[in-house]
Amino acid sequence: MVDQTFTLGGVRFQNRVFVASGTFGYGDEVLDLSEVGKLGGIVTKSITLKPRTGNRPRRIVETAGGMLNSIGLANIGVERFLERLPGLLELGTKIIVNIAGSTFGEYVEVLSRLEEGEGIAAYELNVSCPNVKEGGLEFGTDPHAVETITKSARERTRRPIIVKLTPNVTRIGETARAAEAGGADAVSAINTLVGMSVNRADRTSRLGTVTGGLSGPAIKPVALAKVRECTMAVKIPVIGIGGITTADDALEFIIVGAAAVQVGTASFAEPNAAACIAGGIASYCERNGIASVEALVGSLQIPAPPRLQT
Ligand SMILES: Cc1cc2nc3c(=O)[nH]c(=O)nc-3n(C[C@H](O)[C@H](O)[C@H](O)COP(=O)(O)O)c2cc1C
16 A cells, blocks of 8 residues: 555645646536545635625637636635535535635734634645735735744644745746745645737737736746745645646656645536546555655756766
8 A cells, every 4th residue: 555645734635646726616516527535635715804706707719728717716705614614614624725815914903714614634825816905916926924924823823834935926836835944734736827818800808807827838847947946945835836737647646746736727627537547546656566646746857967077
């Protein structure tokens, strides 16, 4: 038996494959189509203080090798989420609640309210949200803001905190370091890349909000490089996200240094993708005589540069 377990802040997950926020609802919508009990955990859709209906349509556009979305954090709000939580805890896997906010105070309020809910395994802070008090700049692009949000959350919970980083920055290592300094147990990377799609016929953007977030296989090479940058910047675990569709994709992230992975867009085409990926990682380890997935984490071989002839 391959040891696939992953421990974060004292919480033990049965394996290292999670479904990514916003791509699997709250976890209970696709029960007929996926083996959720085989997942390391479910990361919920981002939860905000009040329910949100999200952005105007059109909110999803297919692109080459991926998709653009501008959902706009549509969600049921923390109160209705708490009513739904007991049912989610019956699903046979761990629940990680992803928190979003448009002010520092909103993150703290949502987390404080969730602290009253029993059974939540961990929190993931989605810092890729516009800060309404700073003219809409994303929190996650400012290391100081990332550290402040993380610290405020850390002061209010003993549950593990994962900070989900945006790739839309010059140096993701700096924001990873800020999350670590604020007391995060792990960082996850990446959220979507800003992108757009244009309809030449009527010269309009295909998305209602003009720009949106790019995800899917098209972003995997970018995500791998960002994950590597994070692993070089921090000592805490890095959770890899971005275009993971197969076990081979997940293994690439693990070899680069991801301690765990999340599967997003792939679940739309195949709701059981993440469970299959968890099984595929175990099979790969068995075939190659690897007793624990841990042994693969960060096993990337980088050839030494050739010596200069003098
Ligand atoms: C339709 C859609 C909705 C998403 N909603 C959220 C969200 O609410 N919160 C969040 O942190 N990330 C959200 N994401 C980002 C994903 O969790 C993930 O970081 C991103 O899609 C990259 O992974 P992928 O290429 O495997 O999809 C969303 C992605 C998609 C495609």
